[in-house]
Amino acid sequence: MSLRVLIVVTHLLGAGHLTRAAALARAFAEAGHETVLVSGGASAQVLLDTVRMVQLPPVRTIGTDFRTLLDEAGRPVSGAYLDQRRDLLLQTLNAVRPHVLITELFPFGRRALADEFMALLEAARVMTPRPQIASSIRDILVAPSKPERVAETHRRLMHLYDAVLVHGDPELVALDASWPVSGVLRPLLHYTGYVDEGVDPVGSKERHGIVVSGGSSAAGIPLYRAAMAAAHIVDDRPWRLLIGRGVSEEDVERLMKDAPPHVSVERTRPDFRMLLASAELSISQAGYNTCVDLLRTSVRQILVPFEAGRETEQRLRADRLQAMGLARVVPEEDITGAKIADAVRNSLAAPYPQPLSLGFDGARRSVAIVESLILAAPQHHARLDWSPLSDALHRARDRGCPIRFWWRDDDAVARTPQLDRLLALAGRYQAGLGIACVPAGLEPSLAKSLRGAEGAFALVHGSSHANHAPHGEKKAEFGAHRPVTEMAKEVAEGLGRSAAMLGDRLLPVFVPPWNRITPTLVENLPQAGYRAISIFKDRTTARTAEGLAIVNTHVDPIDWHGSRSLSDPLGLIRNLTDAVERRVSGAADPEEPIGFLTHHLVHDEKVWTFCENLLVYLSRNNESFVAIDELFCNKNRIVVDT
Known part of the structure; x- marks a missing residue:
């Protein structure tokens, strides 16, 4: 996929805004995209390599008086001068015809230049095909003192923008520390990590000076x-x-x-x-x-x-x-x-600070996010034929068979960039998410991540995710290869460890690794404190031993036996459609939600893109992944003795 990308920036005081925009432009160009950077601030030397730069008639300010725009000679700019800037900006838009338009800081700032930015955005909005439009902002903003200006910003975002790239890491500071994040804004936010192109520092062993x-x-x-x-x-x-x-x-x-x-x-x-x-x-x-x-x-x-x-x-x-x-x-x-x-x-006299594990690859992540947005956009989304699934859902509704979907993701133990992306994706579409976590490897960072993700809850994923099956047999941690008493002790200890680490973000739901478990162990799960189990197949009964609930998964987007990338997307749509049809026909329990199973640690961009495409499809058809705590009827979160 090769895109045409147009990035527009005007720096007025320092060069930080231009430096960050130039880093984004280089990252897009290095990824093979034709990139044009439009600069409206004072002329400055920036390394652009294969990026084409367009310099508007420059403006600047003195100090922090951002309302008084001056030309390079220090004279207040005239209306004719601003018209020249706007005309060149629109000419560049029409010449590039971008797939992606990125405005640096606007509409969160640069109100003095709102007329030219709005002319650009309105012209882009009516283009065919319409480009994806994103705002690029740093980690911390300066919110206007007047609430009506915040409201105006949010209206522009809702009307014109597809995304907001926040070049920061919420581990250090989240956007809502400096800007009111409303229900309109939150789904647009994509944290990229900090934009840093600097080489890894190699200083002297003895610091001095x-x-x-x-x-x-x-x-x-x-x-x-x-x-x-x-x-x-x-x-x-x-x-x-x-x-x-x-x-x-x-x-x-x-x-x-x-x-x-x-x-x-x-x-x-x-x-x-x-x-x-x-x-x-x-x-x-x-x-x-x-x-x-x-x-x-x-x-x-x-x-x-x-x-x-x-x-x-x-x-x-x-x-x-x-x-x-x-x-x-x-x-x-x-x-x-x-x-x-x-x-x-x-x-x-103080010690040197310890390094933080923050994201510093913001330019590269911005490119990946924008590429995913392009693939999830209506014109690209339409390339996938969702009509079989739509027809099946219509038939289900006509026959009084409501269909629900749920989302389970396996193998989490700690906060990682992949987990951050997973939680952000689910949060953007307000999708419930059950994360199967391996007890033996749990780290405190996972608990912290889950506390900040309203719709995500942890499930218990075995004990240590170790394979105990003999050579030549399918992998299993809890197959019929070990004494039941030994395995029962492990699953009870796994629940206790998970509860101690994850607290009220844990649901007592057992997810056996590789979705395999011997029936004799299932009978022991209620005594260990579990209230539900989840594997990979249509269930034949809603409950088993002592009322243990069963909610399974049915569609996995990864081609595990081949490329280990995305399976055939149309085949995945057929799998989803078949799952609906089985519920309509009675071949499967119509009360069981259709489970979508992912593994965030091994996703490549194709898998991430399909996941977002599915979320886009569901949201546009008034469907969603159901809330996990409601799905497992456990709003009060059972307390487990540890």
Whole structure:
């Protein structure tokens, strides 16, 4: 699949927005997509390789007055100047005819440029075929003070957008920490992880010295001056001040004249991350790109967040890092040489921060998300012939045989990028999800992930997922190969361990690995505390030993005996259709929901795409995967003695 991608960005103060947009553009181009980047900010040098760049007549601002737009000469822009920008933007849209249109920050920001963005979006909306439209935003936004502006943003998203790419990780900070996430917005959100193209840092074994950086704009000058004053106080280490390109030569010369011998002053360098990896301490603002560098290098951090003009983004990010024990914050309003010096002494006495397991492949993940959106879009979705399933569902309704669907996913033990994607996908379509978790391998990160996923509940997936079948027989952990007493003890211990780890996110439902279990062990499950069992086939009875409920799965999208990728999509639709028909005809229990079985850890993009296609189909036909706690009639979540 080769796409045409158009990314539109206008940076007004620093270059962070352009840097992030350029990283996305390069990632799309590297994935084989024809990519055009439109920049409406001041001309800047960015490495684009095979990406084509279109420069609009540039605009910029002074400080944080984002309402007053200036041209390159510093004059207020005229209506005719803005018309030139809009006309070139529309000409580019018509020339590229993109499959994907990405607007950086808009409609969450850039209200001063709303007219040109809205003209672009309205023109794209009526194109045939209509491109998929996404907004690209950083992890933290600055919400308007007026509620009506938030409402306006959400209306534009609902009317014009298919997705919002959030270039952050909710493990560090979720979007709703800075922006009200409504029911309209939530289904559009896709967390990509942080956009980071930097090489893995390789610093000196012995860290030494202090690095000061203030971003790319002149907004960092107060920080540089305070750091210079602090360097006169703390003079037992070398200091290096890296000055952004937006700072004038005159200001750089003043700093150089004030520098004592142990302080060097120079322009920012491409090896900034390597310098951090070799430093004892970093003093910086708390911008997006800077914090990514800091997190990747595990350097001690003093953060002086930029807060002029009611800016809250950097302070929120800095406070979050401080709360996690990763940084020390000095508020911009309190910045003096003495306070910086005190913070330096305290920071140097503290240990280096431990690395966080955050997602830093945001550019690549953005490409994968957009590709999935394209495949799930109506024009691509229509390539799959869902009519057999639609016809079967109509017949079922006509004959008074309501059909329900449920979703089970197997083999979870910890939070992983695949689990994050699974939970996000289910949450986006408000689909119930039962996650079969292996007790012996459970990690605390899984419990934390499930607590944040409203519709997802854990089920017990065997004990250790170990195969005990003799060589040459089908794999089974609980087949007729071991004493029942031994296996009964394992399943009871598995439930106890899972309950202790997962708490009220666990349902007492047993899912035997490889969907195989000897009937003699089934009879022991109620005594062990289980209330239901789930395997892979049509059930012949709704309940078994001592009222143990049975809710099975029936369709698995993976070709396990061949490619181990996606089975034939049309064949999967036939399997779903056959499952409906069996319930209508009475060949299967009409009360049993049709179970869709996935294995998130081994999904490739084809499997992920089919899963989303199925969710799209169900939602457009007023169907959904049922709530798991309701499915197993266990809203009160039975307490298990541990």
